[in-house]
Amino acid sequence: MMRTRPLKVALLGCGVVGSEVARIMTTHADDLAARIGAPVELAGVAVRRPSKVREGIPAELVTTDATALVKRGDIDVVVEVIGGIEPARSLITTAFEHGASVVSANKALLAQDGAALHAAAENHDADLYYEAAVAGAIPLIRPLRESLAGDKVNRVLGIVNGTTNFILDKMDSTGAGYQEALDEATALGYAEADPTADVEGFDAAAKAAILAGIAFHTRVRLDDVYREGMTEVTAADFASAREMGCTIKLLAICERAEDGGSVTARVHPAMIPLTHPLASVRGAYNAVFVESDASGQLMFYGPGAGGAPTASAVLGDLVAVCRNRLSGTTGPGESAYAALPVSGMGAVVTRYHISLDVADKPGVLAQVATVFAEHGVSIDTVRQQGKDGEASLVVVTHRASDAALGGTVEALRKLDTVRGVASIMRVEGE
């Protein structure tokens, strides 16, 4: 079975993930060869800073000219672990044009230009694999694309960003505020110096777009994903959550509408019951719940980031792509045949937890309840707490559309007796 000409791999990027990919390719060369059916050889490594010493990577393989590397023509597989839109997009496109298949860990690029990249791969009979783009080492893309190919996925509900989960877990377990927990995450290396992409939900939104696209066989772009960060979650929110038997997680939620005619994708902080398996996902771990017609509820759990785990996902793809190349075929490409419309946030139906600061006088509850009723939002429970002439009202609703809830809140703000809307949080996973 074993052929002698090795498959040649070009590595674009040699940071935390790339160096780990190179290391495993070297130390586990025999295993990889046995699993692929041919040896696999690192043929070039494109980096920005060639002077940096890279242990285990022969200096003659290192180049700053990534374009020339992907144009060489003898490269079988390009592994792209640079991240960001450019130059990654141009390099991947050029790689396809020169006959290579591509393994990428680039969630931002896939979420923005997945359709065009898939088309380029297909035009050149090449593979585009990207297991590492979502939830690090956790096998998720492959199970969704292949294991569930005979099932109908209705919902994907997940913790797909380790940084924010670390922060929220810290707030939950220690009572710390957001800033304090963020500082600790930064000190421990879980958050970057500029944490915007994580805490504002951009990273999770890119992953949600990719997951929704695969789950629903429909193109979902980053712009289609409703996004709300978690910087405004407070210790008080966690106290409210606990009173409900819940905790707070930043969730990526991709749903098929109940009538099946459309889908939604969103990222926002939400309360989930402590009994839900996602509630016990600690630290920087990721976990994704998948609900399907036939298989019911599945959960995939593991490290969502880090050099070695991400490299594991990259190498799994590399083995698959190399095997495909040897047998002269390609794996499953984009599946967007369902082409369902992607609805905006207004169409999302869920439950809400709303804290209002209100005047402490008779009739306020009746007024507030009337506003909810007028907007067709049914109330599940109300809790009233008085404090020095002021009072707070905590309302938990039954399922209602985000549009109806929005109208309700707008009307509530106009009531003289409502001093302010202290917080609105969605309740998921029930």
Next chain:
Amino acid sequence: MMRTRPLKVALLGCGVVGSEVARIMTTHADDLAARIGAPVELAGVAVRRPSKVREGIPAELVTTDATALVKRGDIDVVVEVIGGIEPARSLITTAFEHGASVVSANKALLAQDGAALHAAAENHDADLYYEAAVAGAIPLIRPLRESLAGDKVNRVLGIVNGTTNFILDKMDSTGAGYQEALDEATALGYAEADPTADVEGFDAAAKAAILAGIAFHTRVRLDDVYREGMTEVTAADFASAREMGCTIKLLAICERAEDGGSVTARVHPAMIPLTHPLASVRGAYNAVFVESDASGQLMFYGPGAGGAPTASAVLGDLVAVCRNRLSGTTGPGESAYAALPVSGMGAVVTRYHISLDVADKPGVLAQVATVFAEHGVSIDTVRQQGKDGEASLVVVTHRASDAALGGTVEALRKLDTVRGVASIMRVEGE
């Protein structure tokens, strides 16, 4: 892309799983066609009782002659959901000889004859897929075979039998004894009239053999798997477990030895800490932990049995096999290149919880401790409880080989002061 000649599927068995496969093939025909790239057609259904009414299955497709069906020559894929060794084995072999690929849910057969069946598939350029054979709908075979193909798996630790997990969960949560919990499982349909295959660990052992084989790229047969059922687990064991901050699960454990030179596979009840994710797997759910060099700890969770979940796994395989057929290729076959020796139970290294009934007199603890020391088994904690001239000693050890522990227990039984060994349970997942 779409070709018009449909791929023809023969279904062997039309029980709980088979009828669900047939139903989904009919109701989701358009989705399956889009995902495969060609329509897929149910060409025949082999059953034992042809007179039984099967809703949605045209009578003219039903036959009692399974052999003739797999010999037809126009069948692309045979789906085997009969179970058991014969006639399943002969039918699968005949299917390969007549040009078909096979999707099977047959754990017993795969665990006993996996190597021969894989060889038959390879000889005829056909696929043999069996995601449904382990842990029902949970994608596990594909992630292990493909997603982790670039990683080195060191341990697979899982709850792979829903019946026993239901019984143990019931004992844990209600304090019920084994028989009472089994009766409830039977009444609710979670246990079969003859529960032997489940409660004695045969079912889990077959799955452990399959998982170990794939995880370690080594042939592991059912006979290689150490097996201990859970019929002797008592309410007292659960009380002991709780004192340790543990619960009790029937675990399938596949491990690479620390020196990497051999592997073991075993099924037995074990204590695991309540903080371990497997401890919170409730009811008839399954979950499997996978530990690898690069990806760290992954967990896969979901329904481990049932018609629809198992059918989902079968159909995922069916889509993959059909796609392979259309592109004239086959998926990854058996990977047994590592060919590591499979060690017996004596080589397993773990911790132990031992309850001894002893005479309540001075010097007993010293005697007992001496026996442990003589066999090289280091004690972590000892708890002594006196009651009316009798006493009990609970010893928890550090890690030791099963052989050393066995020798220790044999020597303990010979001590005059030891009235009996009340229970020995392994402690895992720490």
